[in-house]
Amino acid sequence: MRVMAQMTMVMNLDKCIGCHTCSVTCKQAWTNRSGMEYVWFNNVETRPGIGYPRTYEDQDRWKGGWQLTRRGRLKLRAGGRLTKLASIFSNPVLPEISDYYEPWTYDYDTLISAPQGEHTPVARPMSLLTGDNMAITWSANWDDNLGGAGETMQQDPILATMSKRVEAEFSQSFMFYLPRICEHCLNPSCVASCPSGAMYKREEDGIVLVDQDQCRGWRMCVTGCPYKKVYFNHKTGKAEKCTLCYPRLEVGQPTVCSETCVGRLRYIGLVLYDADKVLEAATVRDEKDLLDAQRAVFLDPHDPEVVAAARRDGIAEDWIEAAQNSPCWDLISRYEIALPLHPEYRTLPMVWYVPPLSPVVDVVTDSGNDGEDAPTLFHAIDKLRIPVEYLAGLFSAGDTAPVVQSLQRLAAMRAHMRNVNLGLEQDPLIAESVGMDGETIEAMYRLLAIAKYEDRYVIPTAHAETARELEMLGLDELDSGCSLDHEGGPGMGGPRFGSSSGTPLRATVENFHVLQERQTADAIDEPRSRVNLLTWDGKGTPPGMFPERESTPPPHGEAPGAPDPDGAAPPSGPAPSADPGPDPGPASLPEGGPRL
Amino acid sequence: MSATDILLWGVLPYVVTAVFIVGHVWRYRYDQFGWTTRSSEVYEKKLLRWGSPMFHVGVLMVAGGHVVGLLIPREWLYAIGIDEHAYHLGATWLGTFAAVLTVVGLTILIYRRRRTRSVFLATTRMDKLMFVALGAAIGFGTAATVVEQIIGGGYNYRETISPWIRSVMYFQPDIALMDGIPVLFTLHVVSGLLLIALWPFTRLVHVWSAPVGYLVRPYIVYRSRDAQQGMREGRPGWDPVETRSRKR
Numbered sequence: 001m002r003v004m005a006q007m008t009m010v011m012n013l014d015k016c017i018g019c020h021t022c023s024v025t026c027k028q029a030w031t032n033r034s035g036m037e038y039v040w041f042n043n044v045e046t047r048p049g050i051g052y053p054r055t056y057e058d059q060d061r062w063k064g065g066w067q068l069t070r071r072g073r074l075k076l077r078a079g080g081r082l083t084k085l086a087s088i089f090s091n092p093v094l095p096e097i098s099d100y101y102e103p104w105t106y107d108y109d110t111l112i113s114a115p116q117g118e119h120t121p122v123a124r125p126m127s128l129l130t131g132d133n134m135a136i137t138w139s140a141n142w143d144d145n146l147g148g149a150g151e152t153m154q155q156d157p158i159l160a161t162m163s164k165r166v167e168a169e170f171s172q173s174f175m176f177y178l179p180r181i182c183e184h185c186l187n188p189s190c191v192a193s194c195p196s197g198a199m200y201k202r203e204e205d206g207i208v209l210v211d212q213d214q215c216r217g218w219r220m221c222v223t224g225c226p227y228k229k230v231y232f233n234h235k236t237g238k239a240e241k242c243t244l245c246y247p248r249l250e251v252g253q254p255t256v257c258s259e260t261c262v263g264r265l266r267y268i269g270l271v272l273y274d275a276d277k278v279l280e281a282a283t284v285r286d287e288k289d290l291l292d293a294q295r296a297v298f299l300d301p302h303d304p305e306v307v308a309a310a311r312r313d314g315i316a317e318d319w320i321e322a323a324q325n326s327p328c329w330d331l332i333s334r335y336e337i338a339l340p341l342h343p344e345y346r347t348l349p350m351v352w353y354v355p356p357l358s359p360v361v362d363v364v365t366d367s368g369n370d371g372e373d374a375p376t377l378f379h380a381i382d383k384l385r386i387p388v389e390y391l392a393g394l395f396s397a398g399d400t401a402p403v404v405q406s407l408q409r410l411a412a413m414r415a416h417m418r419n420v421n422l423g424l425e426q427d428p429l430i431a432e433s434v435g436m437d438g439e440t441i442e443a444m445y446r447l448l449a450i451a452k453y454e455d456r457y458v459i460p461t462a463h464a465e466t467a468r469e470l471e472m473l474g475l476d477e478l479d480s481g482c483s484l485d486h487e488g489g490p491g492m493g494g495p496r497f498g499s500s501s502g503t504p505l506r507a508t509v510e511n512f513h514v515l516q517e518r519q520t521a522d523a524i525d526e527p528r529s530r531v532n533l534l535t536w537d538g539k540g541t542p543p544g545m546f547p548e549r550e551s552t553p554p555p556h557g558e559a560p561g562a563p564d565p566d567g568a569a570p571p572s573g574p575a576p577s578a579d580p581g582p583d584p585g586p587a588s589l590p591e592g593g594p595r596l
Numbered sequence: 597m598s599a600t601d602i603l604l605w606g607v608l609p610y611v612v613t614a615v616f617i618v619g620h621v622w623r624y625r626y627d628q629f630g631w632t633t634r635s636s637e638v639y640e641k642k643l644l645r646w647g648s649p650m651f652h653v654g655v656l657m658v659a660g661g662h663v664v665g666l667l668i669p670r671e672w673l674y675a676i677g678i679d680e681h682a683y684h685l686g687a688t689w690l691g692t693f694a695a696v697l698t699v700v701g702l703t704i705l706i707y708r709r710r711r712t713r714s715v716f717l718a719t720t721r722m723d724k725l726m727f728v729a730l731g732a733a734i735g736f737g738t739a740a741t742v743v744e745q746i747i748g749g750g751y752n753y754r755e756t757i758s759p760w761i762r763s764v765m766y767f768q769p770d771i772a773l774m775d776g777i778p779v780l781f782t783l784h785v786v787s788g789l790l791l792i793a794l795w796p797f798t799r800l801v802h803v804w805s806a807p808v809g810y811l812v813r814p815y816i817v818y819r820s821r822d823a824q825q826g827m828r829e830g831r832p833g834w835d836p837v838e839t840r841s842r843k844r
Contacts, residue, residue, distance in 0.1 A: 081811050088807075089652040090637065090645050097638045097714075129639065129714035192815035195807030200817040211819075213628035216805040217635050234718065237634035462821065 002275040003299060003310040005319055006186065006206035006350055007244060007268065007459075008328040009258070010338045011179055012448055013356040014410070015265035018145065018177035020044050022257035022266075026181075029256045030243070035235025037103035037128045040140050041242035042257045044179045048390065049143045050155045053100040056228040057157040057342065063093045064226030065189050065345030066282065074283050074346065076189055078223045084195060093223050097234065101138040103128040129234075146175055158393040162386070174387040176356045178394070179265075181257060182229040182242035183341065183349030184208050186273065186297065187282045190241075193224025199239070204462065205270075206350065207244045215239050226345040250462035264451050269326030269458040270319060271350070272299040272310060282346045287397040290343035297348070298333055301326070322460035327447055328352070335436075335444045337406040339395035354448070355391045355403055357410040360384055374415035374430045381407045409434045409441075413448070416441045597771055604786065605774045609764045612793040619796030620804075633802040634723075636715045643708040651701025657694035658737075661687065666758045667765075683754075688745045695738045702734060726798040732787035740780035751778055757785065 026042035045051050059065060063078035078084070078093055097103075106123035114121035127134040143152055153159065184201075188208050191199040198214035199221055201207070210221070210230070217237040221230040230241045245255035249268075253259065258266040274297055281293035299306040301323035310320050323329065331338040331354060338352035357377075364380045365371035381388065381404060388400050388407070396402040412434040419426055420442070431438050447455055623631065637644055664673075665687060673683060706727060709715050744751040756773050763770040774782075795801070 085807065085810065089649040090641075092645070094637055094641070096641055127714075130717065132713065188816065191817055194817075195810040196805065197807075197809065197813055197817055200819040203818050203820045205821075213631075215632065216802060216807070217632035218807065219635055219637060232635070232638050234636070234638050236629070237632035238629075 001299075001306075001309050003272055003306065003313045003315060004206065004275045005204065005310075005315055005323065006271050006273055007184065007249060008271045008326070008332075009181070009244075009255075009351045010267040010328045010331045010354065011351065012265040012267070012354040013176055013178065014354065014358050014448075015263040016044070016177040016179060016356075017263055018044055018046065019262050020141070021260050021262050022179055023140075025256050025260040026242075029245070031240075033235075035233040036231070036240065038097050038100045038140075039231040039233075039240070041229070041231075042179065042181045043140050044177050045141065046144050046146055046149075047176055047178050047394070048153050048156045048159050048174075049146070049149065050152050050157075052140045053095050053228050054138070055155055055157055056095075056226075058160075059226055059345070061093075062095065062226070062228070063223060064228065065224075065347055066187070067346070068283065068285070072283065072285065074279065076192060076224060077226075078193065078220075084193065084220055088195065088218060088220075091219050091223055094219050094232075095222065095228065097129065101140060101142070102134065104134055104136060107133075158390055161393060161398070162389055174359045174384075174390070176359060178341075178353075179257070180227065180229070180341070181255075181351060182208060182244070183227055183347065183351045184242075184244055185350060186278050186294075186348035187346065188225075189345070189347050190221040190225040190230045193220040194218070194239075195220055199230075202246075205246075205249065207246050207249075208241070209243060209246070210239050210241055212236075212238055212240075226342065226347065227349070249459055252459050252461040254457040254459060258457065264456065267327040267331060267447075267456045269328040270301075270323040270460070271326060271329050271332065272301050272306060272315070272320075272323045273297045274299055278348060282348055287344040288399040290346065291340065291396050291399070291402055294340060294343060294348050295333060295336075298329070300333070301329060316460070316463055319460045322458050325458045327455055327458060330444075330447060335409065335440070336402075337409050337444070339402055339406060341394060342397075343395075344397035353395060354410070355395060355406050357407050357414075359387060360407065360411075361414070372414045372418045374412055374427075374433070377411035377414065378408055378433075381411065405434070409436065409444075410448075412436065413441050413445055417445050417449075597775075601771055601774065604782075605760065605764075605771045606769045608786075608789055609769070612789045615793045616795055619793075620801070623796050623801060631801055631805065632799070633805075634718075634799045636709075636718055639714040639718065640708060640712045643704055643712070647701050647704030647708060649701070650697050651705055654694050654697030654699075654701055655734075657690070658698055658734075661691050661694060665754065666761050669762070670754045670758075684745075684750060688741070688750075691741055692746065695734075695741060698734055699738055702731065706731070722798050726791075726794055726800060729787060729791040729794050733784065733791045736780055736784035736787055740778065740784050743780055744778055751781070753777070753781065757781060 022042050023040055023044055027040060030036075030041050031039045040052065043052050051057060056062060056064075059077060065077055066074050067077045069075050076084075079087070104125045104127055107126050108123050110121045111123050124133050125136050126132065143149055146153070184207055186206070188199075188201060191201060191208060194215075195218045196214055196216045198211040198216070200209060200211065202209060215238040217232075217239070219232055219239070221239050221241075222228070222232055224230075225241075230239050232238075233240050245253075245257075248255060248259075254266070254268050258268055277297045281290070281297045284290060284293045299310075301307065301310075301320065307320055310323075311317075328338070332352055338354050340349045340352050342349065360377065360380050361371040363384060364376055369376050369380075371377070388403055389398075391403045391407075392398050392400040412430050416426075416430050416438065418424075419430075426438060428438060431441050436444075446452075670680070670683070678686075709719055709727075740751075756777050760770055760773040763773070
């Protein structure tokens, strides 16, 4: 047994109202940058629907994830090492941006600058890729709330596996939202696909990250991920993905998407697992056994043997305790109501879902029946085969039994809690019929329905006991709204010009002064940028790039390294043209602020 | 031996080599983040699907041909039974095949870059400069092969250019060897040198990142957070407190 800890998320789909707050806050924190316009680390899909990027679940087409060879060995669906290298000059199954959607903005300037005329000026949509006017035909959630689903729904890869008859009646009876982030899989096929070895799984918490310095832009990870949650930054030429907001997790805060979730449907906690069993679990023959195999990889954190092994393997005491209090462990393994998304991809995904019961309840109550009566609900779950089959297509490789069990337990919880709340006599049969007892059901109810903040998020802090790191974590957030510094890439620091270059901007006392200046300034700061000749794209005259003209007053304070503004020509020493401006080296300071 | 000759064949190669080496060291140390293929496949795939493999396979063949033709003394090839005639046949026909692949591939790629607006807008000045140098080197090289080797009687560069390159490599540049070489070869060599000088400052650096290590590494990579200090490098003056090592 080799114990490892995995930061895990569970989403209770019953509570998702499809408001996209998680997507928007995530976007604002991580992907509101040039090159990432089309990227949503977190997106919310309406199901049935074709998802983002379109039909990403169709692995016959997109070749994501793993599959078994005939001899029962695990192999990347898009091909092994040699195939990858052979197709490195042009990856045949890479989605184009148009498979996500062409990002756009609006020509807002027309609204202000249009001459007086007969008609009200209109801000026309303009492509962010070409700058041309464009017709918007698709976006990240174009089929939101089944909008236009009559046209597109038949492309839903899950529906395609069900019978044709189903489609028409389906949308009238059943709809739910599916928020998606990176799954931070135990057996990540994106990591396995990366030719450069730039992608990795963090030993401490299992978060899957892209090393932005080592990524060489071969794009195999985008193909490798069956959930299409690794994206290509078309400006920097590097892969980027959901980071599970690791800078927040490291200081004990939930991810941005969780923190801002209006429905409070997300749970974050640790799950301990046996790293030695991962491959075995991913290799089981029958797809329908994958769910149980994955659950068998998880270790009971209350088991003294597991605790001893965890200590032996260097997991800190507070992390073991957090694993014992983990809401995710409870939902996945204790109550067994959470299910993984597409276990059949064999990546052992670690964002799990509690399937939605409310559509079933809606059907029951709409037909005039009692939506909180256990037998009625059980009957409805049995009778509503289509939704159950669809959910099974998402969460259990087509096996309806686990979905039925989850829904029945949720239904039993409803019935049981009604009796409790109305002070009626308890019917122990309700709990027994789903293999639970009253106490467990009430505990499950507290976790799912009361859902206190401290119960939903049990996040131990990272063990980074140095002042420098703590200071950086704090400053990152202050400095740029989140830990992603300006254009360039997650955690890459410093703003850049063109296709970006240089070393990260580091946080110390200089940044503190920059921050202070920014917070007290009257005007919005000019982009503070370090430029080098190599990647300067020729636009504008960034400060420090050229010697300042004598007549021009220096913009926004003085750029370090620029010639002294009150002196005439720079004194002896390097000629103006050789003046590199801001030192491109690692010790360079952020511009625009007074120095110590 | 004119001053131009000395500059072109005795000075320029060393300047170019110095820029090449120092440029790469500098770029590798200070611009890991900019070190990428800067692929534009997400914008456009159909033309790339044809152009990119053609160009890359072609240019790798061309590179191999240059190693054989320039760096390996012909006596060594004689020793393994490749005489002048066999070499000439192979170099001309294999070389022409590689040149066709490369030129057609490059043409598709340049056409694509110019005509696909999103790709064109993602093209930096450095890219354009690189395309000029690359196009010139490939164009003059192809022209030299066609004019001198196929149409003409066959110019034996293994008596002039090849020994000159080797003489440059062991720091005894024999400038006289380059006396009176055909003008197309002159242009090819000079544009090639220009390309080499530009190399470290363009996207061409991705060549050195060819991921051969992928063939032998385990599929799943694990890294410790501690090993990388939360993704950030240390900063002078903020070293953690620790006992000094007594070993010096």
